[in-house]
Amino acid sequence: MTTIRRTIPVTVELQNEQRYLNVPFEVPxxxxxxxxVIRFDPSESGIDLGCVGAGGxxxxxxxxxxEYLITxxxxxxxxxxxxxxxxEWNVVLGLHRVPSAGVAVEVEITMPASRPVPPVPESAPVARxxxxxxxALxxxxxxxxxxxxxxxxTIHxxxxxxxxxxxxxxVASGLDFMAVTDHNTVSHHAHLxxxxxxxxITLLPGQEVTTHRGHANAFGDIGWIDFREPAQHWVDEVERRGGTLSINHPISGDCSWLHRLERRPAAVELWHATWYRELISTAPFAWFRTWPAGATLLGGSDVHMLEEPQRPGTPTTWVAAEDASAEAILEGVRAGRTAITGSAHLDGAALMPELMRAPALVRLGxxxxxxxxxxxxxxxGFGRRRSVRSARESFSADPADGPFALLLADRSIMALCA
Structure with a gap:
């Protein structure tokens, strides 16, 4: 067994020069x-962890x-x-948060691994x-x-x-499909x-391409997208591989979108779970005014754990597709056949059956x-208003006049479509 130990002095100056630091080592x-394994004082520091092998x-x-193990x-x-x-391999250190005094990061590499990979817990299916x-919208x-x-x-x-x-x-939330969009990895794709x-339930392959200047979801079984490249590379590479890229939660606190783009992707996660806190906010629409006409609207709960108030389907994105396969759902997204529903009065812990009865707005020609x-x-999109007077009512709607929204009297937004 061989153990390599290195201590890396990480300073603000180093962070200014490179957000991702490679620590090389040789695999015989x-x-x-x-x-x-990496060790550092986490009280004021945040160091991300990744890996580049000799083959990629x-x-x-x-x-x-x-820490991580690879067998x-x-x-x-x-x-x-x-x-x-x-x-040559590299331990990749993401210099996310570095205090003014700097931080010492100890990197320890052991070959072969000293222990097996812990098993992933099984999850029993639930009745739908x-x-x-x-x-039947x-x-x-x-x-x-x-x-x-x-x-x-997920844990990926x-x-x-x-x-x-x-x-x-x-499934418990009543969904037909979910996208699994783990950060900067596609290790989950093989299991979906x-x-x-x-x-x-249909599980769509995705990757949340994540940086300190904004996040985007790359959808499709298209391989890994390098988050260390400029954001324009993400747009171009995802399109070249036949996938779909969506800008995520573009106005969400310190995760807001800051990247500059010469050519923008076709989709936008306009309705993110954090918007449930203030459904009368017009900030998402103000940001959306800068987007080219015809963008596909998506919504996402960004669910991470059971302790969170949001559940899958808060909000729900509806896709008009030939069937519920991953290929058909993603084709519906590429064609722009989406709608989003939510409820201002929905308890955060409520599940999808309540959302089934939520007001919906769908495009038909x-x-x-x-x-x-x-x-x-x-x-x-121009602020023009029309009252809905029946349970199912159609309105003429030029897509160029979108997006369209259904509002309560208190101005809370209940549904969207383009």
């Missing part, structure tokens, strides 16, 4: 596993972990298993009371509106739920088909139809 031929990117856990057949969630290829698609011929959530995390990044646990929570089949929205007001 015949190595069947390795283990990395091996994983990321950000600030969620201070031939298993790895810490967030990292890719496989025999460690000989050659109702599917979002059971609501009016759709174009050959299409069905499926209910889902485009933002969720900073979530506390295994993939099966997130899937079970989505099996866990989705086990729990009876040159019209939008308000469903279960009698007494609400339809407002377009």
């Amino acid at each position: 031929p015949g190595t069947d596993s390795l283990e990395v 990117w091996r994983g990321w856990s950000g600030g969620a972990r201070t 031939a057949t298993d790895a810490t969630p967030g990292y890719l298993p496989g025999v460690p290829e000989p050659g 009371a109702v599917r979002g698609s059971d609501r 009016p759709a174009e011929p050959g299409l069905t509106w499926f209910a889902g959530d485009f933002h969720g995390h 990044s900073d979530g506390r739920l295994p993939i099966g646990g997130l899937a079970a929570l989505g 088909p099996g866990e989705g089949a086990k729990h009876g 040159d019209e939008v139809m308000a469903v279960d929205a009698e007494g609400l007001v339809l407002v377009d």
